[in-house]
Amino acid sequence: MTGTTTSTTAGTTTVTSSEDAPDTSTWGGRHVHDPTAVRDDDGTYWLFSTDARSDGPVRGGVQVRRSADLVTWELHGWALPGVPGPAGAWSGAQGLWAPEVVRVATPAGPLWRMYYSASTFGSRRSAIGLADAPHPAGPWTDRGIVVASAHLDPPAGLGHPNAIDANVVTEPDGTQWLVYGSFFSGIHALPLDAGTGFVAEGFVPGPGALHEAPGRLLARRAREADGAVEGAFALPRPGGGWALLVSYDSLARSYHLRAAVGDAVTGPFRDRTGRLLTDVEADPWTVGVPVLSGHRHVGGPGILAPGHASVLSEQVATPDGGSHARQLLVHHVRDAEAPTEHRLQLRRLVWTHDGWPLVSPQPWAGADREVDDTTRxxxxxxxxxxxxxxxxxxxxxxxxxxxxxxxxxxxxxxxxxxxxxxxxxxxxxxxxxxxxxxxxxxxxxxxxxxxxxxxxxxxxxxxxxxx
Incomplete structure (x- = not known):
């Protein structure tokens, strides 16, 4: 592709050439922020990420990339033609952030749901919307707002949940939760109706409902740290229970990833020393297990602000007809020498014998260079x-x-x-x-x-x- 624009018919996003559009042919994993990856039934990997460029204006609609090996990525286009009307009217957003994509089974066959965030920097007037498609490649059809938030500050506490950074969690019995939130009052979980993808009955979406039902509190940081916690991702622990990954601190400089564990999706989540992720009295830089931060290997480039991670979990086929489990942390980084540049990285995620998630110091190099068989x-x-x-x-x-x-x-x-x-x-x-x-x-x-x-x-x- 050289440049790209989009036209839309019945929810279909078509990528076409345009002299005025950015040249995306060399993007690859560049300009990726807040990524999530899925694999379709044919084995192709699809990556969805925030509408962000480090060298030009935002083009709204959620960036979509594809890959055969999780190493080389090609920009496929945008999922939507821009910010959907309801989310845009509420939030004033010019682009969409932090998409979450999940596969659900329906009587008519598989359906893919995308939860996108619409907001503006530093604002709590935000919305999480829902679109769906028969395949990760599209066509995507917007279904409306799932939950919204406004500029509301109660007399005590850190304000209402900011309705961005969705993570959909499915328990073994099929119960679903929307884990969401950024800064302000922290991370919360709302029950979802697995059949519709919207908030379950009794939890009415919209800022008014957040007075009574913002969801269950999972993580929060003190005002001393600007309440800086976001980009949550919950995943099951081997042997039972759940782990929660969250991003702390400044998006451009001190952004880094921490972990905690709990017995339930709804918490409480504690770090290795037993401190709650909701503890706003403790030193806010000591809560949580730090699993990845800015670093430089000897002779290598400086890696800045790794974070806003999701996890790709899959069974990888083996030549003998068996399979191995593999989990990869999917996240963005910035370059220390060029902090405005952001790009994709993947790393192996592993579990200690007692169920703590940790991530590799080295980026994922591809199946031909990595070993998934733990017996080896x-x-x-x-x-x-x-x-x-x-x-x-x-x-x-x-x-x-x-x-x-x-x-x-x-x-x-x-x-x-x-x-x-x-x-x-x-x-x-x-x-x-x-x-x-x-x-x-x-x-x-x-x-x-x-x-x-x-x-x-x-x-x-x-x-x-x-x-």
Missing amino acids: WPSGPDALGGTWEQLDPGADPTHVQDAVVGELGPLDDVRPLGDGRFTWVAHDGAAVSAVVHPGWDAVRDRATLCLEALDDAGRVTLATRLP
């Missing part, structure tokens, strides 16, 4: 030896952290648990849970081992083994 992951303590390039994502998320090179040890009472899982006792007596797996060193362009470790004080280490 390291099983002996010799995998922990050697020299490692180490990152501490919680050390100072406000700055790009340079990797530190050295050994992991001394490590006491190392216990291999199989499938790359280990425990040990650190030199200061902290109990550590870790995962070691094959990965790809993006700086040195070589196969290596990656390690993710979490101790009982909530400290995380991300490491890449060096030659």
Whole structure:
């Protein structure tokens, strides 16, 4: 494609050439913000992201990309011809943010639902809308507003939920929740009607209803930190319960990703030391387990403000007719040398033996360079030896952290648990849970081992083994 414009007929978005439209032929994963990825029944991956460009005006309607391998991406076009009327009239938005796309089964066959956000920067006059399509490629048809918010501040607290950043969570029994919110009063969950995709009966969408029923509070930060929590994503833990990923702090500089776990989708969610994600009395930079922040590998570029993550979960077929589970964190980053530039990254998401989510220090390199079969992951303590390039994502998320090179040890009472899982006792007596797996060193362009470790004080280490 050279330039692009769109025309719409019966909900169909058609991409055509135009001298006035941006040249998207070289975009690939550039200009991606707040991404989510899905796979269709033919095996093609589809990526949906915020209407944002770092080098020009916004073109509204949700950017759509496709890929065969999760590494090389091609801009497919836009899902919608612009901001739908109801959402635009309420919010004044010029573009759509943070789409969430989910597949649902209907008597007529599969249906894809897209929850989009309409707002303006710093405003709480926002709306989450719903569109649907028979396929991720479209055509997408707008169905209206699911929930809205306004500029309302109660006498106490941090205000009403900001109706953006949707995440749809489905429990094993089919119960669905809309997890949403950004800054202000934090992250909430509203029950959805799985049949319609809208808020369940008894929870009326719109700002008036938010006085009585904003949903169940999941996470909140203090005014001292500007209430800076958003982009939530909930996912089931192995063995039961739920994990919640959230993005903290400034979108352009100190943005970073934290995690907590709970027994239910509706919480409460606690970090490794037991602090609630709703605790606004604690130091707001100590709550939550920091799993990814700005960093620089030795000899590599500075990665700034990683965040607003979703998780792609899938079963990957094997040549013998079996399959392996794979989960990838899908998120955006900025370039430290060019902070206005934003682009896509994916990383492997792993679970410690006791059910904590951690993410690889290295970006996903593609199925031909990665190993999904956990039975082939390291099983002996010799995998922990050697020299490692180490990152501490919680050390100072406000700055790009340079990797530190050295050994992991001394490590006491190392216990291999199989499938790359280990425990040990650190030199200061902290109990550590870790995962070691094959990965790809993006700086040195070589196969290596990656390690993710979490101790009982909530400290995380991300490491890449060096030659």
